[in-house]
Amino acid sequence: MEExxxxxxxxxxxxxxxxxxxxxxxQGYGLHLSxxxxxxxRKELEFAKRTVGRVGARHDVRGLAGLLHGAALTDATVQVPxxxxxxxSMRSTVVPNRNAILLSVAFGVAVAEGAELVTIGVHAGxxxxxxxxxxxxxxxxxxxxxxxxxxxxxxxxxxxxxFVKLGKHDIVRIGHERGLPWEDTWRCYKCGDAHCxxxxxxxxxxxxxxxxxxxxxxxxxxxxx
Amino acid sequence: MEExxxxxxxxxxxxxxxxxxxxxxxQGYGLHLSxxxxxxxRKELEFAKRTVGRVGARHDVRGLAGLLHGAALTDATVQVPxxxxxxxSMRSTVVPNRNAILLSVAFGVAVAEGAELVTIGVHAGxxxxxxxxxxxxxxxxxxxxxxxxxxxxxxxxxxxxxFVKLGKHDIVRIGHERGLPWEDTWRCYKCGDAHCxxxxxxxxxxxxxxxxxxxxxxxxxxxxx
Numbered sequence: 001m002e003e004x005x006x007x008x009x010x011x012x013x014x015x016x017x018x019x020x021x022x023x024x025x026x027q028g029y030g031l032h033l034s035x036x037x038x039x040x041x042r043k044e045l046e047f048a049k050r051t052v053g054r055v056g057a058r059h060d061v062r063g064l065a066g067l068l069h070g071a072a073l074t075d076a077t078v079q080v081p082x083x084x085x086x087x088x089s090m091r092s093t094v095v096p097n098r099n100a101i102l103l104s105v106a107f108g109v110a111v112a113e114g115a116e117l118v119t120i121g122v123h124a125g126x127x128x129x130x131x132x133x134x135x136x137x138x139x140x141x142x143x144x145x146x147x148x149x150x151x152x153x154x155x156x157x158x159x160x161x162x163f164v165k166l167g168k169h170d171i172v173r174i175g176h177e178r179g180l181p182w183e184d185t186w187r188c189y190k191c192g193d194a195h196c197x198x199x200x201x202x203x204x205x206x207x208x209x210x211x212x213x214x215x216x217x218x219x220x221x222x223x224x225x
Numbered sequence: 226m227e228e229x230x231x232x233x234x235x236x237x238x239x240x241x242x243x244x245x246x247x248x249x250x251x252q253g254y255g256l257h258l259s260x261x262x263x264x265x266x267r268k269e270l271e272f273a274k275r276t277v278g279r280v281g282a283r284h285d286v287r288g289l290a291g292l293l294h295g296a297a298l299t300d301a302t303v304q305v306p307x308x309x310x311x312x313x314s315m316r317s318t319v320v321p322n323r324n325a326i327l328l329s330v331a332f333g334v335a336v337a338e339g340a341e342l343v344t345i346g347v348h349a350g351x352x353x354x355x356x357x358x359x360x361x362x363x364x365x366x367x368x369x370x371x372x373x374x375x376x377x378x379x380x381x382x383x384x385x386x387x388f389v390k391l392g393k394h395d396i397v398r399i400g401h402e403r404g405l406p407w408e409d410t411w412r413c414y415k416c417g418d419a420h421c422x423x424x425x426x427x428x429x430x431x432x433x434x435x436x437x438x439x440x441x442x443x444x445x446x447x448x449x450x
Contacts, residue, residue, distance in 0.1 A: 006335075006338055006339065006340035006341065006342070007340055007341070007342035007343070007344055008331045008332075008334050008335045008338065008340050008342070008343045008344070009343075009344045009345075009346075010327050010328070010331055010343075010344070010345050010346070011346075012346075012412070013410060013411050013412070014346075014410055014411065014412035014426075015393070015396060015397065015400065015407065015410045015412065015430065015433070016346035016347070016348055016388060016393070016396050017346040018400070018405060018409070018410045019346070019388075019396050019399055019400040019403070019405060020344060020345075020346040020387065020388070022400070022403050022405060023387065023399070023403075024344065026403070029342065031334075031338060031340060033330070033331055033334055043411055044411045044412065046411070047409060047410055047411035050409050051409060051410070054406075054409070060334070095333075096332075096333040096334075096336035096337045096374070096377065097329055097330075097332045097333035097336055097370075097373055097374055098333070099373065100329040100332065100333075100369065100370065100373045101326070101329040101330055101333055102235050103235070103329075104322055104325040104326040104328075104329045105258070105322075105326055106233045106235055106258055107233075107321075107322045107325065108320075108321040108322035108323070108325075108326055109233050109256075109258055109285070109321075110231075110233045111321035111322055112321045113231055113233065113256060114231065115231035115232055115233050115256060116231065116232070117231070117232035117233070117254065118232070118233045118234075118235075119232055119233070119234045119235070119245060119249065120234075120235050120245075121234075121235070121236075121237075121239075121241035121242040121244070121245040122241070123241055131372060131373060131374060131375040131376055131377065132372075132373040132374075134372070136372050137369070137372040137373050140365070140368055140369040140372050140373075141369050141373075143365055143368075143369070144325065144362070144365040144366050144368070144369045145322075145325065147356060147357075147359070147361050147362040147365050148322055148324065148325045148356060148357040148362050148365075148366075149321070149322055149356065149357075150356040151356055152321065152356070162245065162248065163241060163244075163245070168240070168241070171240060171241050171244050172240065174244055174248070175240065175243070175244040175247065178244070178247050178248075178251070180243060180244060180247060181279075182240065184243070184272060184275050184276060184279070185238060185239055185240045185243045185272055185276070186238050186239065186268055186269045186271075186272035187237070187238070187239035187240065187269065201239075205240065208240070
């Protein structure tokens with residue numbers, strides 16, 4: 001991790017954020033972010049650009065795709081590591097802040113749809129490497145969302161992570177009891193014709209079937225042994 | 226707000242979320258969401274589609290633009306209301322969960338860039354209508370993010386909302402002292418050639434200049450009086 005003294009400011013192009021951009025500039029900070037989320041008043045993006053140009057800072061205007069970079073899963077210049085899912089080498093597969101982004105989008109949809117529940121399939125095997133899969137993150141996210149959508153969501157809209165304390169082999173058992181067609185699931189990070197069998201998520205997948213004592217129908221390209 | 230018993234599940238197409246989708250289906254829930262965030266293993270989106278088709282649920286696969294709907298600011302079928310910014314009629318301008326989405330994206334960028342600060346320009350005038358502009362939301366979001374990026378961000382990465390307890394007229398005073406060119410800011414929700422002068426954000430803008438006793442250089446299309 002490169003230690004810089006950067007700041008990421010959300011700049012819409014309105015009075016408040018333009019003032020904020022100038023204030024940050026005076027403090028020596030320099031990265032400003034505008035998000036194109038399909039707003040009708042997209043004209044503001046032009047004004048954001050003018051402001052940032054004026055203070056001489058960097059400006060990113062982006063939609064969601066392309067915002068998550070620097071990780072092996074989204075950046076083709078970073079190699080997908082082989083090995084066990086819980087190993088330190090797997091750190092390169094962490095997409096910065098992915099679950100917070102996905103969940104906040106899901107809560108936006110839940111409010112618009114009048115839904116009462118948002119769910120995510122994180123499990124205990126994710127905890128060593130992925131901080132945004134741990135129970136304390138889930139609880140903090142739920143608490144934040146109750147404040148964020150207060151008065152706009154269905155009363156009691158909540159976040160549930162039903163597998164958060166289970167191992168992946170427990171999930172295999174649950175799915176097996178439901179008769180799930182595992183061949184219709186995909187997770188290999190390398191994304192060839194078949195599952196590679198050696199990347200972290202393939203190793204984890206094979207291990208889960210073994211521990212659950214459930215036959216693994218996956219066709220692997222090569223053996224991890 | 227339509228009261229339904231919907232659930233929004235994040236479904237990637239892997240074993241965990243496919244099991245989750247089947248479990249939700251058994252419980253009578255039915256909206257599944259997959260997000261295209263530029264992942265290299267986009268093949269998983271096809272598998273997510275297969276799963277959701279199998280359980281007979283609704284499936285949305287989307288990038289960020291278009292995800293935020295049902296609000297006057299993103300949906301051309303909803304009329305932008307006139308009136309005072311703090312009135313109940315302004316509720317239709319609330320984009321569901323916008324600040325949580327923008328901030329989570331900003332924290333993702335901050336981690337990737339090694340930044341130490343994320344900032345947002347919310348102020349006290351936003352509080353009556355927008356729950357995601359209030360101090361308790363800002364504090365809860367900051368607490369959530371410390372957990373979400375633990376071990377991946379610069380130590381001490383934090384969220385700052387320097388205007389959260391100020392009125393918009395205070396921001397005008399701050400900007401005025403810095404000599405900001407206010408004509409280079411834009412916020413009118415109607416987005417004509419000039420600021421309309423009558424939508425909530427234009428009314429708020431005019432009022433802020435008056436309260437701050439700072440000349441307002443904005444050209445308004447029509448008078449709100």
